[in-house]
Amino acid sequence: MGSFSIWxxxxxxxxxxxVFGTKKLRNIGQDLGGAVKGFKEGMxxxxxxxxxxxxxxxxxxSGGQTIEGEVKEKTKS
Numbered sequence: 001m002g003s004f005s006i007w008x009x010x011x012x013x014x015x016x017x018x019v020f021g022t023k024k025l026r027n028i029g030q031d032l033g034g035a036v037k038g039f040k041e042g043m044x045x046x047x048x049x050x051x052x053x054x055x056x057x058x059x060x061x062s063g064g065q066t067i068e069g070e071v072k073e074k075t076k077s
Contacts, residue, residue: 017025 020028
């Protein structure tokens with residue numbers, strides 16, 4: 001009972017095609033593909049333009065101290 005046979009998947013596919021239609025499914029596929037392509041290009045650009053991180057952080061806390069506080073305003077960095 002845990003797995004579906006090929007006939008179950010074919011019935012589900014036919015129902016999805018009847019509900020959405022082939023044109024809408026094609027548009028959804030193109031939109032999804034474009035989004036994935038844009039994401040990959042963005043990741044490549046981010047890797048190339050990001051400066052190398054310094055080996056040592058400029059500010060360190062000694063003794064494992066925790067700084068608590070709350071954010072009052074969102075700043076752009």
